[in-house]
Amino acid sequence: MARLPNRLKTWTALAVLGLGALAQPGHASLMVDTATGPAVQSTIGNPSAFLDQAESLQRKDHPKFVQMLERLHRETPKLSPRDEWRLRYLDAWEVMFQGNYAKSEEALREIIAKATDDAIRFRASSLLLMNLGWNQRYEEAFTLANRLASELPSIKDPMTRFLVLMNLSQMLDLAGQTDLAIKYARMMDEAIPAGENRCLPLNLLVAALYNGKRLHSASPEVQEGIDACTAAQQPVATNSIRLVLGSLYIDEKQPAKALALLDRIEPTVRLNRFYPHMLSAQAERAQALSMLGNDSEARKAGLAAAAMAHQGEISEWLMVAYEVLYEVEKRQGHTAAALVYHEQYAAQDKGYLNDISARTLAYEMAQQHLHVQRLETDALAKQNSILRLQQALNTKAVETGRLYIALLLMMLVSIVLWLFRIKRSQLRFKKLSCVDGLTGILNHQTFIAEASRALHLTEKKHGKACLIFIDLDHFKQINDTHGHAVGDDMLKHVVTLCRPLLRTSDLFGRLGGEEFGILFVDCGREQGMMLAERVRRTIEASPGHCEDLAVALSASIGMAATDMSGYAMQPLCRDADAALYRAKRGGRNRVVTDNGDEKHAKRA
Missing domain, CATH: 3.30.70.270 (Reverse transcriptase/Diguanylate cyclase domain)
Incomplete structure (x- = not known):
């Protein structure tokens, strides 16, 4: 079976980190698991404390987090303006977690535009960055990532800085900048704020190493990440690394290990109902069963993955599922069915190639736009300096005026040359977008x-x-x-x-x-x-x-x-x-x- 390109496999893992990382850790939880103790002890008499408690459960106990959100909306306590924006942010987080990206984006943009609390606006920006990436609006996402990167030196709050480093690592990994993604992940690991843990930095490090083909199933970073996320009681993030481990087993031709791992994590995947994990787990199961020669069960898993898909969805895991179905039907001698699944696999494969090209071009365009903005800022600063110099030179001799004119012309020529170079670079990138990156012929x-x-x-x-x-x-x-x-x-x-x-x-x-x-x-x-x-x-x-x-x-x-x-x-x-x-x-x-x-x- 053809090996699926690494980058798409781990984007699911990266994106769930964006959801998990935006929770505020460190608040003591008064909620006790119903299997081991009494039910929720807190009341909504103190809405701010209740919001703290709900926010602390986003990654540790997502079902209880959802219950607390429902209770807030059902009992509608009187909230302060800041708590109202916090509740809106948590609602947007949950809507995005369930896969409704358009509704989540609308809510996040309203928070960014109107909220008065900087911490909430930064978190909304971080979540919006994930939303744009998942929605394949790459140029907007990379532009937002550049803006957050430019604001990084001025961010003094440890948690906010932690979140920005996380987003930079994710987005640079998505753009194929593996070394930079690893660098930012390690910076996160060295600057963990109070109340946080190593789960998120190690998730990002594992993803970047896997994308850079620098990871195998026995790599210490894999087990370190699983241990850290398990200790932090973050099942969704833990499953992200375990699914990467399952992909490594399949890549290394160890389908039995992959199948055993999937059986072990299936209850938590079902409990959290995170769509990318459910889809990827089924696709990995289909791959492992097919490699083991169990065509009947492989077909069931592949069909289950295909049945989960949204209409018109282009997904790396759907590509895997259709490839397994194609190979199973071909081995069984069902030519007509095999051709149907091959066409669906080919459509997913072409969509993947187009997505890679779109990401690469969007990253380069975002970098060029940033370069142009810096040049424009430099040009304005130079023009202001020239005006001040002109006022001083007006009182001097004609020779000094001629010298000023010469300097001005030199600056104008320099600016024109810079703009010419930028335009030439843009034309070169446009030409590259028309050519197949591997063979050099038309795409x-x-x-x-x-x-x-x-x-x-x-x-x-x-x-x-x-x-x-x-x-x-x-x-x-x-x-x-x-x-x-x-x-x-x-x-x-x-x-x-x-x-x-x-x-x-x-x-x-x-x-x-x-x-x-x-x-x-x-x-x-x-x-x-x-x-x-x-x-x-x-x-x-x-x-x-x-x-x-x-x-x-x-x-x-x-x-x-x-x-x-x-x-x-x-x-x-x-x-x-x-x-x-x-x-x-x-x-x-x-x-x-x-x-x-x-x-x-x-x-x-």
């Missing part, structure tokens, strides 16, 4: 857009064009046998082979995974068939080499031409995709067109 979105534009121009001049979809045969086996690094080298090798075969007018792009697309412009059906066959033969005849390892490659190719499919991109893609599936079902390593023509070669 999926740009290829579709450019191909549609080329087809429109071809239709105007009554020309012809052919579209081919290329899928590398048994590519998953290469990843499983030799590792993803070799698989990546093979993808780049295929691109290197295909580029010399293309004309300057042809378009070449990566559609996702091991699938590529080529649009042959001003090309008839017969010529397109010949070019597609040349691509297939070239791939088959040129095995990839990595160190001393030779990896045999072949490709299945589906072709559609404008003479039958028309010039619209959607039907042309559909026909090429259908031809590709026929090529794969027909034995792979062949070229099949949308009218059934076929060329193929048997493997050596």
